[in-house]
Amino acid sequence: MSTKKAHVTAAADRIPWLEKIAYGLGNTVNNLLGAAxxxxxxxxxxxxxxxxxxxxxLQAIPRFTDSLTDPVxxxxxxxxxxxxxxxxxxxxxxxxxxxxxFAFMWQLKxxxxxxxxxxxxxxxxxxxxLFYTMFATPYVALGYELTSDYHERTRLMGVQNFMGQFAWxxxxxxxxxxxxxxxxxxxxxxxxxLAILIGIIVIVLGVxxxxxxxxxxxxxxxxxxxxxxxxxxxSENVSAFFKGLVLxxxxxxxxxxxxGTFFLFNSIQLVGAFxxxxxxxxxxxGNTNMGAKYMGLFGTINTLxxxxxxxxxxxxxxxIGKRRAFxxxxxxxxxxxxxxxxxxxxxxxxxxxxxAPFIAIGMGGLxxxxxxxxxxxCDLDELxxxxxxxxxxxxxxxxxxxxxxxxxxxxxxxxxxxTGYNVxxxxxxxxxxxxxxxxxxxxxxxxxxxxxxxxxYRYKLTEAKSLEIREQLDLRHASLNEGxxxx
Amino acid sequence: MVKYIQKTLxxxxxxxxxxxxxxxxxxxxxxxxxxxxxxxxxxxxAKSSKNPVxxxxxxxxxxxxxALSKKHSKFDVIIDWKTPPNExxxxxxxxxxxxxxxxxxxxxxxxxxxxxxxxxINQTVADGIPVMTFDSDLPESKRFAFYGANDMEVGxxxxxxxxxxxxxxGQIAILGGNQDAPNLQNRVAGVRKTSGNYPDIQIxxxxxxxxxxxxxxxxxxxxxxxxxxxxxxxxxxxxPFFDDKLMDKIEPGKYQIVVVDALPEQLPYLEKEIIxxxxxxxxxxxxxxxxxxxxxxxxxxxxxxxxxxxxxIQVTTANLGGWARQLRAWGFEGLTKHYLTM
Numbered sequence: 001m002s003t004k005k006a007h008v009t010a011a012a013d014r015i016p017w018l019e020k021i022a023y024g025l026g027n028t029v030n031n032l033l034g035a036a037x038x039x040x041x042x043x044x045x046x047x048x049x050x051x052x053x054x055x056x057x058l059q060a061i062p063r064f065t066d067s068l069t070d071p072v073x074x075x076x077x078x079x080x081x082x083x084x085x086x087x088x089x090x091x092x093x094x095x096x097x098x099x100x101x102f103a104f105m106w107q108l109k110x111x112x113x114x115x116x117x118x119x120x121x122x123x124x125x126x127x128x129x130l131f132y133t134m135f136a137t138p139y140v141a142l143g144y145e146l147t148s149d150y151h152e153r154t155r156l157m158g159v160q161n162f163m164g165q166f167a168w169x170x171x172x173x174x175x176x177x178x179x180x181x182x183x184x185x186x187x188x189x190x191x192x193x194l195a196i197l198i199g200i201i202v203i204v205l206g207v208x209x210x211x212x213x214x215x216x217x218x219x220x221x222x223x224x225x226x227x228x229x230x231x232x233x234x235s236e237n238v239s240a241f242f243k244g245l246v247l248x249x250x251x252x253x254x255x256x257x258x259x260g261t262f263f264l265f266n267s268i269q270l271v272g273a274f275x276x277x278x279x280x281x282x283x284x285x286g287n288t289n290m291g292a293k294y295m296g297l298f299g300t301i302n303t304l305x306x307x308x309x310x311x312x313x314x315x316x317x318x319x320i321g322k323r324r325a326f327x328x329x330x331x332x333x334x335x336x337x338x339x340x341x342x343x344x345x346x347x348x349x350x351x352x353x354x355x356a357p358f359i360a361i362g363m364g365g366l367x368x369x370x371x372x373x374x375x376x377x378c379d380l381d382e383l384x385x386x387x388x389x390x391x392x393x394x395x396x397x398x399x400x401x402x403x404x405x406x407x408x409x410x411x412x413x414x415x416x417x418x419t420g421y422n423v424x425x426x427x428x429x430x431x432x433x434x435x436x437x438x439x440x441x442x443x444x445x446x447x448x449x450x451x452x453x454x455x456x457y458r459y460k461l462t463e464a465k466s467l468e469i470r471e472q473l474d475l476r477h478a479s480l481n482e483g484x485x486x487x
Numbered sequence: 488m489v490k491y492i493q494k495t496l497x498x499x500x501x502x503x504x505x506x507x508x509x510x511x512x513x514x515x516x517x518x519x520x521x522x523x524x525x526x527x528x529x530x531x532x533a534k535s536s537k538n539p540v541x542x543x544x545x546x547x548x549x550x551x552x553x554a555l556s557k558k559h560s561k562f563d564v565i566i567d568w569k570t571p572p573n574e575x576x577x578x579x580x581x582x583x584x585x586x587x588x589x590x591x592x593x594x595x596x597x598x599x600x601x602x603x604x605x606x607x608i609n610q611t612v613a614d615g616i617p618v619m620t621f622d623s624d625l626p627e628s629k630r631f632a633f634y635g636a637n638d639m640e641v642g643x644x645x646x647x648x649x650x651x652x653x654x655x656x657g658q659i660a661i662l663g664g665n666q667d668a669p670n671l672q673n674r675v676a677g678v679r680k681t682s683g684n685y686p687d688i689q690i691x692x693x694x695x696x697x698x699x700x701x702x703x704x705x706x707x708x709x710x711x712x713x714x715x716x717x718x719x720x721x722x723x724x725x726x727p728f729f730d731d732k733l734m735d736k737i738e739p740g741k742y743q744i745v746v747v748d749a750l751p752e753q754l755p756y757l758e759k760e761i762i763x764x765x766x767x768x769x770x771x772x773x774x775x776x777x778x779x780x781x782x783x784x785x786x787x788x789x790x791x792x793x794x795x796x797x798x799x800i801q802v803t804t805a806n807l808g809g810w811a812r813q814l815r816a817w818g819f820e821g822l823t824k825h826y827l828t829m
Contacts, residue, residue: 179558180560181559181560181561182560182561281809282809282812284812284816285809285811285812285813285814285815285816285827286812286813286816286817287816287817289550289554290816345828346812346827346828347824347827347828424798424800425800425806425809426769426800426813427809427810427812427813427816428767428800428802428806428809428810428813429806429809430805430806430809431805431806431807431808431809431829432805433806433809434808434809
């Protein structure tokens with residue numbers, strides 16, 4: 001009985017390529033929004049002269065409100081019953097509103113008071129993040145429920161992740177565009193035009209998943225509730241929200257995925273600044289032009305490798321399963337991180353490029369496999385609770401990623417201070433400072449890779465187990481539908 | 488309904504594409520753009536083209552010019568190097584006159600002192616050509632700005648460091664180079680002023696000499712022989728260590744020595760701990776920062792601080808490797824792998 005049958009995706013579970021691309025375009029928008037607001041913030045300081053402390057506050061407050069609205073939006077979407085579905089209305093309206101808000105929030109003109117800019121941008125950012133959540137949370141959840149097939153989920157996430165990379169590729173052009181003195185008088189004017197263009201792209205691409213994708217999951221009639229008083233409904237919803245939140249956080253397999261992502265993703269983000277500093281100040285001896293050239297080449301190799309890795313990991317996962325594919329991809333990142341120790345060589349600066357493809361494999365695999373694995377967890381959750389809560393899982397997962405990212409940036413500054421780095425010294429930092437920087441740059445991501453591998457090593461939803469869960473769910477759905485039909 | 492939305496979307500796509508195409512057309516109109524590029528020529532006149540210190544400054548100026556031309560497509564910045572081979576006030580005056588005759592947009596100069604140069608700078612400014620000084624200033628001239636070290640502060644830093652090294656008591660000597668050089672005088676004055684904070688430190692004397700390695704080394708050995716109780720040296724320039732002649736003539740650790748400048752030739756002395764600290768000047772920045780300031784002044788009409796102080800870097804055995812790599816990045820040659828991989 002140990003003979004393993006090759007899994008074949010049922011025709012009904014296959015997502016047509018055009019639909020996969022339509023879904024992927026949503027991720028281009030999702031990444032574009034997240035990246036653009038951070039990247040364009042340089043204009044607030046350089047162009048409008050806002051105090052960096054105020055800019056820090058401007059970035060922190062909206063992210064805090066965002067962290068509160070994520071799970072609420074997940075819950076709302078999970079419990080929405082409309083003829084257009086429970087995700088698509090939010091994606092459609094959210095994309096339009098977030099695109100408009102983004103375009104408006106950058107319509108700043110020089111010469112006004114610092115406090116005016118602060119309040120204008122603060123209010124704009126809070127509204128922006130609200131609509132961003134309105135778009136992104138249901139969008140992420142939609143991906144988890146588009147197919148019930150174990151491998152098709154990975155293929156979908158592969159396409160989504162692949163298309164999401166285009167947002168990162170476009171990022172370095174933003175500054176060049178805003179600073180183009182043939183097109184604009186200054187970067188502030190450049191930012192105003194760029195924001196409008198991004199707003200249009202967001203609206204045009206963002207509504208595509210809502211229009212061209214059909215929601216697979218339809219809540220059984222029994223889930224629909226009767227009309228009740230506003231207060232009673234509100235109290236029941238609040239109670240159900242917190243119950244759902246606790247249930248999600250108690251889901252062990254989900255937590256393993258969160259731990260894996262938290263350590264792998266955030267450790268790479270945390271040492272990102274260190275890699276730049278080491279390349280510019282240690283390897284290039286403070287020659288910023290040379291350092292920037294290698295950083296640019298590293299970024300290009302990393303991006304191309306990530307695109308290749310997404311395709312590769314998606315394929316490997318269909319052969320050896322998601323858990324093992326994750327461990328293989330993360331091991332490659334571990335090798336790349338360790339390789340950095342030998343590749344920071346002032347006598348041969350080109351060596352800094354060698355770890356790039358290895359590091360990219362784990363990062364390319366991460367969000368491809370995690371999205372697919374969370375969808376499997378949602379199946380397990382439905383089997384045990386009777387509810388489909390992709391919205392809540394997606395919201396908490398991404399909330400955790402965002403929280404980790406904020407922590408990583410904060411810790412990065414703290415660690416940089418600990419190394420003794422002094423900006424005045426440029427390339428002439430002490431040997432001890434460089435040693436500490438290199439240690440952080442190698443030890444932090446390497447340890448994080450090991451923790452991520454160990455966390456996912458204990459993940460129990462293998463291919464066989466997931467298929468078993470699916471079968472039980474299909475039986476349950478069939479009997480429910482039968483019951484409804486009989487009634 | 489879906490068809491209607493699809494049609495609307497198609498229109499939006501066409502609109503977006505049109506915007507992109509129109510923008511591309513605008514920026515790719517190269518023949519149009521070349522006509523509008525304003526050439527900005529900055530004439531750079533250092534003290535001596537044989538001194539590697541100024542060659543590093545030249546490299547900084549050229550890199551800044553390249554970066555600014557790349558960033559601002561409306562102008563093209565060119566560095567016109569007119570530095571005489573040896574330090575000579577008259578030769579600098581000639582360079583300025585030649586630059587004015589040939590046509591220049593600004594002059595960047597490290598001044599050999601003297602009244603003729605002041606007059607020439609003032610005349611150049613009166614003719615409508617802005618002048619900026621670096622390294623060595625002529626504050627009484629009509630230059631619009633100066634970028635370089637604050638020599639009084641340099642002297643103070645040297646004194647504080649030697650005091651720390653000798654435990655705030657003992658005898659020290661000051662090596663002063665050319666007694667007529669105002670920047671060196673200011674450094675010595677800075678040492679003297681700060682020594683007031685250390686009553687147990689006695690300055691045995693200020694020693695001046697021709698600014699050659701031989702003369703400076705001879706002076707150091709002479710003072711060492713005459714002052715057996717000497718515990719330390721403050722050298723406001725690095726002259727005695729610009730070759731290896733003193734390597735086996737000063738016992739490492741016998742004297743605590745702090746020196747201005749940290750050129751490649753001085754690194755073995757630091758490594759061997761004959762010198763305890765060099766105060767390195769970011770020479771590359773003389774050119775880099777000054778060119779940025781000139782462009783801000785003449786192209787963007789920004790207000791420029793009349794004096795911008797350059798921060799010096801303390802170089803010890805702890806950051807010897809980092810400093811060596813930094814020197815290489817600033818254009819210095821001949822640094823060995825030994826230092827570059829430290």
